Amino acid sequence: MNNVTFIEITDAMTGDVVEHALIDRGNGEFTSMPKSTYDAMQAEQSTPIDTGDE
């Protein structure tokens, strides 16, 4: 099971604070993405394999 933490990163150019998802995939490997992307990905899971269920 991946461990997901949410971190806030301040944009060095604009000063905006953006929330990111940091996914610990184990063995020291991580994946990160903006929380908005992560949320969209999670929403997609609610319709398995693209509207697959009949």
Place this chain on the structure above:
Amino acid sequence: MATTTPNFGWPVPTSTDLVKDGATAIEALGDGVDASLVDLKGGTTGQILAKATSADMDFAWITNDVGDITAVTAGTGISGGGTSGAVTVTNSMATAITTKGDLVPGTGSGTFARLAAGNNGETLVADSSTSTGLRYTGNYAAGKNAIINGDFNINQRAFTSITASGTDQFGFDRWLTLGNTGTVTYTPQTFTPGAAPVAGYEGANFSRVATSGQSASNAYATLTQRIESVRTFAGQTVTVSFWAKADTGTPAISIVAGQSFGSGGSPSAFVTGSVAAGTTAKKTISTSWVRYSATLTIPSISGKTIGTTPNTSYLQFEFWLSAGTNFNTRTDSLGVQNNTIDIWGVQVEAGSVATAFQTASGSIAGELALAQRYYWRSSNTDIFSGHGNGSADTTTASSMVLINPVPMRIGATSIDFSTLCLFDGASAVVAVTGATLSRASNRSTTVALTVASGLTQFRPYALINNNNAAGYIGASAEL
């Protein structure tokens, strides 16, 4: 003496005419005969008499036009002939043809031979080493295969095993796996040299999906590739071909085409496959490598709405390896299959014929570049290999602009990384604890790196492996 009616209307005297009128009668008769035979007068040596019109005694002298052929002799390319009566000649080139598609090319001066039609999808090439100077051969041209990394040679993520779930997980480049219930394990496998299933193509790797413990109606195990833009092959016939084998028995694979109209605005709903629509085909496989092909009809997108977010639509080809009853329509009732299935050499091409397998680009470098349009990873075997340069924004944060190796489909949407550090060229290295997307374009990926402490603000830093060859950073713009 009886008097007969003259055929030509000559004035013939009758038996009762007077003798004294004899001379006159003879003169009239003579004139009549003379007039009738006037066409016989004239002519030259060799001429013959021919009817000039259909009228009686209407002739004309003409040059002899009667045929003077005494024999018909079969020459090159024909047979038969004769010296009298009805003569038959036969075109030997035509009789050399025995089967649809046969050709009759020359084998030398005045000679020829039958060249049988090639196999489906083969092309004809000149080959001076053959008797006919021609040869059918597989079409190995690049650019026909819409699948990237169809030979599973590119594995930038260096994946060793993936336990599939309802979330897209990529193993070999461009190939994602999905699974539900039980255990679905996606692993890379290596061919023993010389053991790849097609002669002349030394495949290195193949995909293996092992499914166990499934029984539920919502179970599934798939291997999928998404092809950019739902416009791809829309309204066209395509042929999907691949090699496959099972660990045991004779399970099946369902090949399904699906269309996603992207996101943003109000895109049309996902169009999934079915046998009735021509977008699903099921192939029963065995325990030996065999090539299978299926011709699918990709639906037209006429009347559909593509999402307003650019570059988010796609056409996907799904290889279903197990499917509960919930997916009977989509998979042609594939059913749950707890088995281990291997796949290699996937090709999707326009038309209804599977031609010889070739990767999309036809080269390793080309295939890598195609894959990096969707995902790239900077990884090296050196324990301190570098990935990019930037500077510290604060004592705990740094920004790096990483140039994408090729223009990506869109700006990266996620980052993955492992075992990195920042190095200023003098001080001790500082371990990276987080890497997040700052901004991204198709040309570059800007990452924000965080550390616990120890950076000097505004000092240049290099992003390098943290004393470990397993370090990497990658950027994804996968569909």
